Amino acid sequence: MSKILSSLPMTITAGIVITICMVLIVDAIGGGSPSMGDVPNPASLMNK
């Protein structure tokens, strides 16, 4: 780990890898695409 952190390009690459993993986890928790996010589908609201 200290070898990665001693190099700035490696540090940035590691940050990008963590970001990609985080996005996948967030998507798995949310169960949907980011474009829909938490916004309710207007059609489903009209049917209520």
Place this chain on the structure above:
Amino acid sequence: MTHEYGLFIVRYLHVLSGVMWIGLLWYFNFVQIPNMPKIPDEQKPAIGKVIAPAALFWFRWGAAFTVLFGLMLAWMNGYIVEAMALGLESKLAGHASIGFGMWFGLIMAFNVWFIIWPNQKVALGIVDGTAEEKAAAARKAMLFSRTNTMLSIPMLYAMVSAQSLYHLS
């Protein structure tokens, strides 16, 4: 003052403090640390005795106020518990996203106050230490500063995507 304006002011102060914090973090990692070997030895005290202590003052207080205003914002928005639980209870991507950002930010602020600053005090000679202790402290502070630089990338993605992609207020 309306609740909406209060939210705006706290978010504004959160961003203002955050720019101070992360701006100085990136100054250390992208400018100061890589260029220190290029500075002649007789000029190094200008950085070690003047620039770095001043930058570290604004750096650590920027971190403290970013966390303070960030936690206030999450509490005022009513999602602090759901976010800290990473959205595992609410199953909302917005809570998961802001939660990751908050946890990364808290880890980074902990590093600033309890690892980087105490070691920088030794490295810069603000507190006493042998030459070996100073070298070890400088190395440890640098590695944790780099850790924060690494974490700043997903932290900022999480913060911005919570609003822009997941429409969390």
